[in-house]
Amino acid sequence: MVSTLVSASAIALAGGLLMAVWVMRQESNRAFTSVTGGFDAVLGARSSKLQLVLNAIFHLEDSPGNISPADVEQISKNPNVDVALPIAVGDNYKGYRLVGTTDVLFDRVEFAPGQRYQFDGAGRPFTIGEKEAVVGSFAARELKLKVGDTFHPFHGLLYDEKMQHAETYVITGIFKPTGTPTDRVIWIPLEGLQRMSGHDPKAAADVSAVLVKLKQENPMSGFQMDMLYNKRGNKLTFAWPIGSILAKLFDKIAWFDKILAFISYLVVVVASASILASIYNSMNERRREIAILRALGAQRLTVFGAIVAESAAIAGLGMVISFFVYAVIVLVASGIIRVQTGVVINPLEFHWVMLTAPAGITGLAALCGIFPAAKAYRTDVASNMSPLS
Amino acid sequence: MTAAASVLKISGLAKSYRTPEGEVKRVVSVDAFSMIPGTQIGLKGESGSGKTTFLNLIAGILKPDAGSIKIDGQEMTVLGESQRDRFRATTIGCVYQSFNLLQGYTCLENVLLAMAFGAGRDRAFATSLLQRVGLTQRLNYYPRQLSVGQQQRVAVARALANRPKLVLADEPTGNLDAANAIETLALLRETCAEHGAALLLVSHDRDILARFTHTEEFQRLNSPQNSVAA
Numbered sequence: 001m002v003s004t005l006v007s008a009s010a011i012a013l014a015g016g017l018l019m020a021v022w023v024m025r026q027e028s029n030r031a032f033t034s035v036t037g038g039f040d041a042v043l044g045a046r047s048s049k050l051q052l053v054l055n056a057i058f059h060l061e062d063s064p065g066n067i068s069p070a071d072v073e074q075i076s077k078n079p080n081v082d083v084a085l086p087i088a089v090g091d092n093y094k095g096y097r098l099v100g101t102t103d104v105l106f107d108r109v110e111f112a113p114g115q116r117y118q119f120d121g122a123g124r125p126f127t128i129g130e131k132e133a134v135v136g137s138f139a140a141r142e143l144k145l146k147v148g149d150t151f152h153p154f155h156g157l158l159y160d161e162k163m164q165h166a167e168t169y170v171i172t173g174i175f176k177p178t179g180t181p182t183d184r185v186i187w188i189p190l191e192g193l194q195r196m197s198g199h200d201p202k203a204a205a206d207v208s209a210v211l212v213k214l215k216q217e218n219p220m221s222g223f224q225m226d227m228l229y230n231k232r233g234n235k236l237t238f239a240w241p242i243g244s245i246l247a248k249l250f251d252k253i254a255w256f257d258k259i260l261a262f263i264s265y266l267v268v269v270v271a272s273a274s275i276l277a278s279i280y281n282s283m284n285e286r287r288r289e290i291a292i293l294r295a296l297g298a299q300r301l302t303v304f305g306a307i308v309a310e311s312a313a314i315a316g317l318g319m320v321i322s323f324f325v326y327a328v329i330v331l332v333a334s335g336i337i338r339v340q341t342g343v344v345i346n347p348l349e350f351h352w353v354m355l356t357a358p359a360g361i362t363g364l365a366a367l368c369g370i371f372p373a374a375k376a377y378r379t380d381v382a383s384n385m386s387p388l389s
Numbered sequence: 390m391t392a393a394a395s396v397l398k399i400s401g402l403a404k405s406y407r408t409p410e411g412e413v414k415r416v417v418s419v420d421a422f423s424m425i426p427g428t429q430i431g432l433k434g435e436s437g438s439g440k441t442t443f444l445n446l447i448a449g450i451l452k453p454d455a456g457s458i459k460i461d462g463q464e465m466t467v468l469g470e471s472q473r474d475r476f477r478a479t480t481i482g483c484v485y486q487s488f489n490l491l492q493g494y495t496c497l498e499n500v501l502l503a504m505a506f507g508a509g510r511d512r513a514f515a516t517s518l519l520q521r522v523g524l525t526q527r528l529n530y531y532p533r534q535l536s537v538g539q540q541q542r543v544a545v546a547r548a549l550a551n552r553p554k555l556v557l558a559d560e561p562t563g564n565l566d567a568a569n570a571i572e573t574l575a576l577l578r579e580t581c582a583e584h585g586a587a588l589l590l591v592s593h594d595r596d597i598l599a600r601f602t603h604t605e606e607f608q609r610l611n612s613p614q615n616s617v618a619a
Contacts, residue, residue, distance in 0.1 A: 289493075
């Protein structure tokens, strides 16, 4: 009984881990490649496209450099561009990024099709030229900020309490949750961040990047912009399309997925082997029971099948428990991803692995059951009918 | 006595074993033995005389080297192992000295399990059998919760679970005290008679055998040579 529970628990852990690795890989891939904040591209200083996207869309990584107001002006007037949202980064409040931008964020940007940023309760956009801020839902919750609160920004992207700016900002609104990285951002007027005390006055008009939404009428607009900035120009980088750039990142770390998957498979094999060992070791004690069953008329194949079924049943029990293990792993993992990136992953989304893993692992356990079953099959009735001494 | 009228008919039966020294030792050599339906025979045999092997041959658990065993008209020696298993389940009941109940199953489940390999599970009949052997209040008890006498009663009920033509009992009272032995034997004989099953009981206990009107000396039936071949 104890060994059965141990074996079932091992299967539960193995199955839960296997399903969690699989689902988290699929879901994070899907979530990260679909989170674009409503933009098609990012224009920034010459750098890698991935760094630009991580910095401007996911608010991770350092800014690769600044771009001039003339470049911002040029792309804003480009006939292929529908929306151009300049952003500036470089400050934080207790670890949460301050991003300077324009009121285009409130008027034009749809973070998902048909969905504009909305205020939670009685909030309003910041006023250009004022020291006002609008806070993403996650940042507001974590920092316990509400409308009317004031704060002093800190210099740099990493929180250092000695680097506090003198300026005082007042919060005018809290955004409703969007499930995107902007939930972790504190938005302030662009010039507020550009002219923050201690910043280089020579770069006061520069921005960190421009988030770009292309016009849909021209299907070639992306290619034309790519040609303009990346092929013919060498001063700026036009990161387009955002989803593909993230997909390349996942391709680059695919080896890590494979290692995780390999470890999961290995754990499954070890757990199945534990079923084999526990049943095989119990065969000596069960010789008499098997002999009695045979004497009652049970055929060798019946006994063989019963042992295989027992092995499969232990795995089946383990796989039922494995869904609990799976739920714990994915809830914790998706929570960490949410906290670190702002990207929301639905951990309870149905995936075929939730059917194939239980079926596969139960089948593997049944295969492992063949070895003890063969031992049971060979049990001699006449010599095993007496009680074990 | 004709073959058709016999529930058990044995002729020229032989079984040998190879000893660890490589010697082939014949333990059973029975020229002829038969039983008609419903009869009860007490077979007297000393320990090590080969009587358990003899019963295992009849039950189809062992395959003889030579000879013929016909049970209810079916020649056992031509059947394959799985066919013998099936035939044993449906036609033969067995009672053992050590009861051989499955400890993880209740009394009722032990009887039902035997039915599962034979005619099929019949809860009402299983219950009636256990009631007949005086275990009405013990249907859901596990063997370890019963006295040895009660355990052997469960074994008797189980032996009759598939309405067998023949019941083989190997020292069924060997682990019981005198009072329980007499009581269990009486129960075994009565229930076999009630169900029309022939009973072949092997024992070395003279008091037990004295209760049979028909007894045989196994040593008289069995005349094995010590070694027949190297």
